Amino acid sequence: MSASDSGIGVTPRWIYALQVASVGVMWVFVIGISGWILHLNRLSHRLQDVPSATVAISIVAIPVFLTGASVLTYVFVGLQRGRRTPGPEPEGEA
Amino acid sequence: MSDQAQDRDRPTQGLDAVDVSDLLRSVEGPGTGFRVASTLLILVILGGWVIFGRQLLYGLGVTGLNQPVAWGFYIVNFVFFIGISHAGTLISAILRLSNAEWRRPITRMAEVITVVVLAIGGFHPVLDLGRPDRMLNIFSAGRLQSPLLWDVSSITAYFMASTVYLYIPLIPDIALLRDRGAKPQWLYKFMAWGWQDTPRQRHVLERAVSILMVLVIPIAVSVHTVISYIFAMTLQPGWHSTIFGPYFVVGAIFSGIAALLVVMIVLRKIFRLERYLKEIHFDHLSKLLLIMALLWFYFTFSEYLTAFFGNEPSEMGVFYYKLTGPYWPWFWGMVACNFLIPVAILSFKRTRRVPGILVASIAVVIGMWLERLNIVVPSLANPRLPYPAGFYVPSLVEWAMFAGGIATFILGFVLFARFFPLISIWELKEGREEAVRETMKRVESYLPDPAPRES
Amino acid sequence: MARWGMTIDLDRCTGCGNCMAACHQENNLTAVGPEETRENRAFHWLRVLREVDGEAPNQKVTYKPVLCVQCDDPPCVRVCPVHATYRNEEGIVGQVYSRCIGCRYCMAACPYNAKVFNWFEPEWPGDLVKKANPDVSLRPKGVVEKCTFCHHRVVRAREQAAADGRELRDGDVTTACAESCPAKAIVFGDLDDPDSRVSRLARSPRAYRPHADLGTRPKVIYLAEQE
Numbered sequence: 001m002s003a004s005d006s007g008i009g010v011t012p013r014w015i016y017a018l019q020v021a022s023v024g025v026m027w028v029f030v031i032g033i034s035g036w037i038l039h040l041n042r043l044s045h046r047l048q049d050v051p052s053a054t055v056a057i058s059i060v061a062i063p064v065f066l067t068g069a070s071v072l073t074y075v076f077v078g079l080q081r082g083r084r085t086p087g088p089e090p091e092g093e094a
Numbered sequence: 095m096s097d098q099a100q101d102r103d104r105p106t107q108g109l110d111a112v113d114v115s116d117l118l119r120s121v122e123g124p125g126t127g128f129r130v131a132s133t134l135l136i137l138v139i140l141g142g143w144v145i146f147g148r149q150l151l152y153g154l155g156v157t158g159l160n161q162p163v164a165w166g167f168y169i170v171n172f173v174f175f176i177g178i179s180h181a182g183t184l185i186s187a188i189l190r191l192s193n194a195e196w197r198r199p200i201t202r203m204a205e206v207i208t209v210v211v212l213a214i215g216g217f218h219p220v221l222d223l224g225r226p227d228r229m230l231n232i233f234s235a236g237r238l239q240s241p242l243l244w245d246v247s248s249i250t251a252y253f254m255a256s257t258v259y260l261y262i263p264l265i266p267d268i269a270l271l272r273d274r275g276a277k278p279q280w281l282y283k284f285m286a287w288g289w290q291d292t293p294r295q296r297h298v299l300e301r302a303v304s305i306l307m308v309l310v311i312p313i314a315v316s317v318h319t320v321i322s323y324i325f326a327m328t329l330q331p332g333w334h335s336t337i338f339g340p341y342f343v344v345g346a347i348f349s350g351i352a353a354l355l356v357v358m359i360v361l362r363k364i365f366r367l368e369r370y371l372k373e374i375h376f377d378h379l380s381k382l383l384l385i386m387a388l389l390w391f392y393f394t395f396s397e398y399l400t401a402f403f404g405n406e407p408s409e410m411g412v413f414y415y416k417l418t419g420p421y422w423p424w425f426w427g428m429v430a431c432n433f434l435i436p437v438a439i440l441s442f443k444r445t446r447r448v449p450g451i452l453v454a455s456i457a458v459v460i461g462m463w464l465e466r467l468n469i470v471v472p473s474l475a476n477p478r479l480p481y482p483a484g485f486y487v488p489s490l491v492e493w494a495m496f497a498g499g500i501a502t503f504i505l506g507f508v509l510f511a512r513f514f515p516l517i518s519i520w521e522l523k524e525g526r527e528e529a530v531r532e533t534m535k536r537v538e539s540y541l542p543d544p545a546p547r548e549s
Numbered sequence: 550m551a552r553w554g555m556t557i558d559l560d561r562c563t564g565c566g567n568c569m570a571a572c573h574q575e576n577n578l579t580a581v582g583p584e585e586t587r588e589n590r591a592f593h594w595l596r597v598l599r600e601v602d603g604e605a606p607n608q609k610v611t612y613k614p615v616l617c618v619q620c621d622d623p624p625c626v627r628v629c630p631v632h633a634t635y636r637n638e639e640g641i642v643g644q645v646y647s648r649c650i651g652c653r654y655c656m657a658a659c660p661y662n663a664k665v666f667n668w669f670e671p672e673w674p675g676d677l678v679k680k681a682n683p684d685v686s687l688r689p690k691g692v693v694e695k696c697t698f699c700h701h702r703v704v705r706a707r708e709q710a711a712a713d714g715r716e717l718r719d720g721d722v723t724t725a726c727a728e729s730c731p732a733k734a735i736v737f738g739d740l741d742d743p744d745s746r747v748s749r750l751a752r753s754p755r756a757y758r759p760h761a762d763l764g765t766r767p768k769v770i771y772l773a774e775q776e
Contacts, residue, residue: 015284022284033250040238047632054238061247067309068254071302075262078298079287153690154651155668160589162662164653224651224666224691231631231650242630242654328658329624329763474657478760480598480613481662484589 023076030069034062114519120365120511121276127364128512135505142498146221149491154224156491162484163474167492168222171499173321173466174349175215176249177342178459181350182208183256184314185382187307195533196378198525199370202518203361204354205260210506211353212256214499216249221495241327244320252310252317259306262299265289266520281513318346325469332401332412332473341393345462348386348432352458355379357507359452361516370517373447380451383458384440391433394465411476411483420485421472424464431461551717552640553698554740554768555727556750557614561734564612566597571729572616575699577681579671579688592665594696595726611773614726614735617642617663617696618759618767625655625664634693640740640768641698649692656693660763664695698737699724719745740768 037058044054120128148156159166182204189197219242220226236243269289272282289295322342325333335341355376362371401409416425435457439450475484510516572578572595581592595616602609623642625634633649636642644664656664670690673681681687684701688694699722706722719738727735738747750756755772 012283015280018284019287029254033247036233036236037238037247039233040236040243043235043632044238049237049632050239057238057244057247061251064251064309064313065254067305068251068258071305071309072258072262075265075298075302076287078302079265079289079295082292082294082298083288083290084292153667153669155585155590159668161591161665162589164656164666219652222652224653224693225649225689228648228650231633231648235631235648237630237632240628240630240654242628242652246630324654328628329660329765330657477662478660480600481615482598 019076023073026069026072030065033065037061114515114522116366116369117515117517117519118271118274118276121271121513121515122274124512128508131508132505132512135501135508138501139498139505142494142501145491145494146498149221150226154222156489158487158489158492160484160486162477162481163471163486165222165470165474166486167488167496168218170463170466170470171496172215172218172222173342173470174463175211175218175499175503176321177318177346177349177462177466178353179208179211179215179252179256179350180314180318180343180346181211181354182206183252183259183310184347185350185354187259187310187314190303190307191311193536194378195525195529196375198521198529199367199517200354200358200375200379201263201521202260203357203516204350205256205263206507206510206516207350207353207357208256209253209260210503210510212249212253213506214502216253218499219245241320241324244323245317248313248317248320252313255306255310255313259303259310261285262302262306263518263521264514265299266291267515267518270519271515315343318342325473330473331406331408331476331478332469335397335400337393337397341397344386344389344393345465348383348390349459349462351379351383351386352455352462355383355451355455356459359448359455361507361511365511365516367517370522376448376451377446380440380446380454383436383451383454387433387436387440387458394429394432408476408478411479412472415472415476415483416468421468425468428461428464428468431457431464433461435461550638550741551703551739552741552768553619553703554640554738554747554751554770555619555698555724556736556747556756556770556772558732558734558736558750558755559611559613559771559773560755561732562597562612562614563732564597564599564610565731567729567731568614568726568735569593569595569597571725572696575682575685575725576697577673577685577687579667580674580677581669581672585668590668594663594665594694613771615661615663615759616726616769617698618661618765618769619696619698621766621768622764624658624660624763624765628654628658630654634695639703641700641703642695643697643700644693644695646686646688646692646694651691651693653693660760660765661767664693666693667691719747 041051041054041058043049045051157166157168186197186201186204190201220229223229232243232246236246238244238247265285265287266289268282269286269291272279272286276282319339319342322338326335326338328334358371358376358379362368398413401413415421436454439445439454471486475486477483572593573580576594578594579592581590585591595614598613598615600611600613602611619640619642621636621640623634623636626636626642629635630652631648631650633645634642634655635645651666653666656662656666667688667690671688678687682701684705702724703722707717710717710721717739719742722737724735724737727737736747736750738745740748740751742748750772751770753772755774756770757773757775758767758770761767
């Protein structure tokens with residue numbers, strides 16, 4: 001099978017870049033959410049609007065998001081390391 | 095294609111014993127049915143949005159909402175759709191965690207329900223906003239102390255976790271499609287993440303799934319608990335109740351199982367999956383549904399009896415509004431759909447067959463929607479004295495968006511079936527290759543140890 | 550710092566509705582028209598409710614002006630997702646029209662039904678908009694609004710007092726509804742000042758606070774002969 005078989009000529013290198021990017025997007029999302037929650041903490045502190053509740057919710061929420069992204073990354077890294085032929089090029093490709 | 099065989103990744107090996115090509119039929123040879131169905135559904139959805147345009151243009155006045163009844167269909171459907179989402183991930187996680195072997199052909203569909211319905215349900219509060227253009231204020235000036243923000247974070251977490259939980263067990267099946275040369279190739283290559291079914295990859299995948307199923311259960315429980323808190327945290331009669339959290343979670347799982355059964359029966363018919371989804375699967379799942387029906391009744395009974403016995407005037411206003419007032423058809427319809435019909439059908443082996451289960455499941459889905467209606471509207475329509483009571487009649491816009499929501503749900507399944515197998519093929523294979531041995535070993539380990547020979 | 554409150558003497562109220570009209574004019578409330586009113590979207594910050602007790606001919610009819618009771622512990626402020634409603638340091642519960650996202654959670658949470666929502670773009674028939682009170686902003690569609698205890702009058706009175714080089718006195722500020730009441734049933738003032746009229750009335754044995762059992766600590770106090 002050659003790269004041209006893949007329809008619109010997406011090379012394995014491109015696919016690998018896309019895969020890395022998808023994990024990256026997940027991290028951008030998770031870090032964004034965490035940053036947002038921290039921003040709300042600062043806001044509630046500044047306005048003295050029940051900061052304790054905000055802190056309590058953040059302590060629960062942020063680790064959940066981080067765990068989700070970590071599991072996804074773990075799978076991605078694990079799958080790459082577990083290949084029979086490591087590297088971006090799937091074997092058997094021209 | 096013969097030269098590929100030697101170079102082929104492992105997933106195709108050993109599958110000859112279980113011929114699964116019929117599971118891939120919808121992906122490899124989508125018929126006109128796919129095109130017709132998706133076109134029709136997209137038309138319904140577009141129609142809904144066109145009608146919804148009136149609301150964007152003129153404001154929320156085009157809905158049936160009014161002074162005391164400030165929340166209506168949008169919030170009802172929000173709670174309803176999010177409730178359905180508990181089908182999936184929660185049931186699939188619990189079944190996986192408890193090593194229920196019959197789960198194998200079911201989990202994938204359950205997980206798809208969750209992701210699709212969460213996206214629909216999570217969007218409903220946005221439809222309900224008077225100023226959707228200011229939605230980003232939640233990010234710049236949000237208050238995490240507000241139950242609405244608990245929802246935002248909880249639903250986001252659930253959506254993230256359930257998407258990952260759908261995707262990770264999908265990887266080996268995507269790799270299978272990649273190896274069979276399914277089009278578009280680049281999509282399957284990209285999504286397969288380099289899966290070659292090596293022992294190490296398998297180990298990674300299984301560990302990730304076990305972490306996720308433990309993670310997903312508390313998140314799923316939190317989601318519907320927090321949704322109930324939107325209501326329970328106010329002081330309003332009929333809402334301010336301590337059992338609302340568990341009551342909503344029970345209702346969510348209940349409606350989720352019912353929706354899952356409907357989806358299974360319909361897809362079984364369309365894609366001829368009788369070989370995989372057998373009577374025994376429906377029998378097991380409908381027994382779960384029966385248990386949830388009894389549990390739902392217990393919660394409802396407790397909730398209404400405490401209101402009735404306490405006899406507080408404001409509570410009684412809401413109580414009688416539902417039982418004998420304008421909402422009596424919806425209240426008693428809910429009791430019939432959620433309790434009488436499913437219990438009558440599912441209690442007897444003779445009626446606990448696919449047609450009966452379909453009737454019971456549809457009844458439960460309708461009944462649980464009615465329950466959400468019965469929770470949201472009557473409490474708002476009956477404020478404390480001396481404030482006058484209100485009424486609520488949904489408008490065309492709200493009905494159109496309801497239809498659009500259901501169409502989006504079906505479209506989600508149509509699209510998923512077009513690109514991915516609806517039944518987890520590698521898990522079926524694993525069941526055939528390993529689970530029989532494992533289960534036997536497990537059963538043996540339950541048996542008493544041999545008596546000690548010497549004293 | 551003052552803590553603004555109001556007493557409404559139900560034994561004096563005749564149900565004439567002057568307060569509603571004055572409130573509309575003072576605060577630039579939109580006129581929604583009969584059609585919307587039939588759909589339960591009448592738009593008032595202050596409403597006069599009619600309570601009928603007993604059967605004709607021995608009927609007793611009482612009128613009760615209801616408005617935001619300016620809770621000291623407001624349930625609406627607790628639930629707002631975006632800091633759009635708040636309690637200021639003088640105890641007045643305000644609404645930030647430019648920040649409100651229109652989720653209506655505060656309306657659902659308010660036990661007093663005090664908040665109103667702009668279901669459509671607000672309209673002022675004829676040249677009413679030209680006669681709008683310049684001290685009060687006009688609201689856009691899709692936001693929640695509520696009684697402000699004529700906060701703009703408080704601000705203006707304080708400025709006047711400062712210009713005169715004196716402290717704010719009882720009677721310097723009054724709300725539009727209190728001003729317009731021909732029966733003088735409504736009294737506005739500082740509840741923290743023990744000598745103010747409103748404080749003295751609030752200590753009357755006839756005084757009760759609406760739904761005091763909810764713990765919201767309302768600052769609108771009704772006066773009525775208890776039976």
